Every structure is written in C-alpha cells, then in structure tokens.
Amino acid sequence: MNIGQAARGSGVSAKMIRHYETIGLIPRAARSLAGYRHYTEADVQRLAFIRHARNVGFATEEIRELLSLWQNRRRSARDVKRLAAEHLAEIEARIAELQSISATLAHLLAHCHGDARPECPIIDALRFGPDPPAHPPRGKAPRRPRRVPLPAPRRPKN
Amino acid sequence: MNIGQAARGSGVSAKMIRHYETIGLIPRAARSLAGYRHYTEADVQRLAFIRHARNVGFATEEIRELLSLWQNRRRSARDVKRLAAEHLAEIEARIAELQSISATLAHLLAHCHGDARPECPIIDALRFGPDPPAHPPRGKAPRRPRRVPLPAPRRPKN
DNA sequence: CCTTGACCTTCCCATCGTGGCAAGGTTCAG
DNA sequence: CTGAACCTTGCCACGATGGGAAGGTCAAGG
Numbered sequence: 001m002n003i004g005q006a007a008r009g010s011g012v013s014a015k016m017i018r019h020y021e022t023i024g025l026i027p028r029a030a031r032s033l034a035g036y037r038h039y040t041e042a043d044v045q046r047l048a049f050i051r052h053a054r055n056v057g058f059a060t061e062e063i064r065e066l067l068s069l070w071q072n073r074r075r076s077a078r079d080v081k082r083l084a085a086e087h088l089a090e091i092e093a094r095i096a097e098l099q100s101i102s103a104t105l106a107h108l109l110a111h112c113h114g115d116a117r118p119e120c121p122i123i124d125a126l127r128f129g130p131d132p133p134a135h136p137p138r139g140k141a142p143r144r145p146r147r148v149p150l151p152a153p154r155r156p157k158n
Numbered sequence: 159m160n161i162g163q164a165a166r167g168s169g170v171s172a173k174m175i176r177h178y179e180t181i182g183l184i185p186r187a188a189r190s191l192a193g194y195r196h197y198t199e200a201d202v203q204r205l206a207f208i209r210h211a212r213n214v215g216f217a218t219e220e221i222r223e224l225l226s227l228w229q230n231r232r233r234s235a236r237d238v239k240r241l242a243a244e245h246l247a248e249i250e251a252r253i254a255e256l257q258s259i260s261a262t263l264a265h266l267l268a269h270c271h272g273d274a275r276p277e278c279p280i281i282d283a284l285r286f287g288p289d290p291p292a293h294p295p296r297g298k299a300p301r302r303p304r305r306v307p308l309p310a311p312r313r314p315k316n
Numbered sequence: 317c318c319t320t321g322a323c324c325t326t327c328c329c330a331t332c333g334t335g336g337c338a339a340g341g342t343t344c345a346g
Numbered sequence: 347c348t349g350a351a352c353c354t355t356g357c358c359a360c361g362a363t364g365g366g367a368a369g370g371t372c373a374a375g376g
Contacts, residue, residue: 004323014324015364034371036324045285052284057259060361070281080280081272088263091256098253101215105246114239122238123228126210127203162352172353173335192342194353218332317376324371335359342353 003029006039010047017047025050025064058087161187164197168205175205183208183222216245 007014017037020026026046029037049070053063065083069075111121165172175195178184184204187195207228211221223241227233269279 002324013363016362018326019362032324032371034324035326036371048287049284052287054362056262056284057256066281066284069278070285073276075276075278076274077270077276077278077280078272078274080278081267081270084263084267084270084280088260088267091260091263095253095256095260098215098249098256102246102249102253104214105242105249109239109242109246112235112239112242114236116234116236118231118233118235120227120233120235120238122235122242123224126207126214126224127228129206129210160353171334174333176355177333190342190353192353193355194342212333319376320374322372322374325369326367328365328367330365331361331363333360337358338356340354343351345350346348 001039001044003037003039006037006044006047009044011051012047020047020050023060025060025067056087057091062087159197159202161195161197164195164202164205167202169209170205178205178208181218183218183225214245215249220245 001009003014003017006012007017010017012020017026021028021037026043029039029043032038046067049067050063053066058066062083066080069080069083108122108125113119159167161172161175164170165175168175170178175184179186179195184201187197187201190196204225207225208221211224216224220241224238227238227241266280266283271277
C-alpha cells in the first residue's frame, strides 16, 4: 500500500512517516518504480506502535529503544519495565513542577480583587519575584536558582 | 551598564536579552559609540519581571500583555487576573493530561512482572493501543482520536 | 489520447525558547 | 602592547510537527 493508506491505517500522518524514515526510526520503505513508498501490514503495525508510544509521551529515542526491544526475541521484560519506569518518573516530576506553578498562580489569583482598579498583587509578585515579596528590592538578590521554565504544550497546530 | 551586568542583575541571559529585543518584548536598548547595549536599573527590573513571568510559565505573548498592563497606569486588575486565570486553566489542563498518562503507565508497570522473561504487557499495550487490549486486531480499529502528545520538558541545556 | 483530480515525491520554512559557536570589535588592566 | 574579558552580529541546533511549493504519477472518465 502507499503512504496515504499506511497513514490512515496507523494513525500516523504521512508527513511523520517520512520523518520517521529519515531519522531511522523505521527502515527505509521499499519503493515502486516511480519512487512511491510501499508499506505492508507489518509496517502499519510498527507505525501504530510508535503512535501508541508517543501517546503516552515517550520521546523519539525512547521509542527507538522500545521498538528494538519489541523486535528482539531475547528481550527481557525487565528492560522494558525499566524504560517505562524512568519515563513515568519524569512525567511525575513534570506534574509536580506544574502543580507548584499552579499553586503559585492560584494563590496569586485568590489575592487579586480583580476589579477595575489598577492595584494588582499579581503584577507586584512578578515585579518582586516568586518569593514572598518580603521587602522591595534592597541590595541585590543573592541569585536565586532559576526555576525550571514551563514548557508550553507542544500541541500540533491542527 | 552593559548587557553582562544587566544579565547578572536580572537573571536573564545576555543571549535572551538580545532575543527579547529582537522580538520587541523590550525596547531597543541605547547603544554606546561602539554599539554596546546600555541598560538602566529600570531595564533590569523589566527583565526580572519577564523572568518571573516565565518562571510561572507565561508564554512570550502573554508576557508581552503583562508588561503592557504593568506599564499601563490605567490598567485594571481585572485584565491581569483574567490573563492569569486563563494561564492557570491551561496549566491545570496539562496537569490533567499528564496525570492521565501517568495513570496509564503506572497501570502498565503494575502488570509487568519485570523479570528476564520476554513476555511484557507494556509492549503488548503499545502494540494494541491505549484501550484495554480486548482482543487482538480484528477488523481495523475505528480511528481513535489521537491523544495529545506529551511535550518533552523544554529545559535549558545548561 | 487527454484531462482532471487525487496522490505521491523532495526540499525548504516555521514554530518556541534556548544555547553554542564563530569571526570580529572594544575596553581595561598590567 | 598584549591579553583577558567583554561586546557585536549572524547562523545553526534542538524536537516534533505542520505548511506549502514545484513537480511527477496514476487511474477514471470523456
């Protein structure tokens, strides 16, 4: 089948299928005389596997490992489990990070009257920093460790 | 002061200060005869404001609005609050998304014996999709809506 | 045979925030 | 004068994805 069918069958866009090929996540597809890529059911399943892994947040390199473990008849479940556990730990760390930010924002929102007046504790907090605005900037702050920035959700534009 | 001092004083890297200038987040800095950028204390505070906003995850365009609200003497706290509330909602949505992924992974991990044998429910789940692997692929799946991918944490390399 | 439309190819660009590096100019202290 | 430390601009990279252009292919229908 052509790439369009493979895309519809696997839920991976044709664009990404080509991309996965160029980065070597999938082997180079066989070509027709005209250069059209040609896929088998097994290829489609591999693509679906990749999509499922992405859906639970595995990064490309992790997926590469998962694929090799999948294909490897002598794999141990231990390796897979370790990979997944590491990934879960990362996700939990991110959740904790976001929760901390969320708590900060919720706190600020609760303290902002939110009417037409210009005084705003949210603005003040941003002026004076994440710490309790004890006293306005007096002497230069001792270089707080930069908080980890919040990644904007990399969501497909479409 | 030069850009290096401004960077140290604000906690924003010189690189990013230049970047913020090119995207118009801060006005073009005054230059010395030799072309060196020149900053005031007020500039440093503006930069620190930006950094604090980034630390709670505001995106560049949101920060642009926050800055204009900060400078605007006729601003209403309402506007600031609305912005922050929208941002909080986004963050909470991401937390929910990550928690769903986390739950899925935790479930899979719990069901994986994790020893040296090759059978692995994690691999199987990735093969058959995020849904309960009721019965192996029989008839093509009805095009599940793609789950939102998990953004890898965009953390500064350094 | 020719047209039309759906499909395919490759290649380049954009996102978003950040860093790295290179080639070169400036400034200041020794 | 020299060297270190600083500054300048400009380009490239990341990761995952989409957009689009310019052009080739294929099948159905006239």
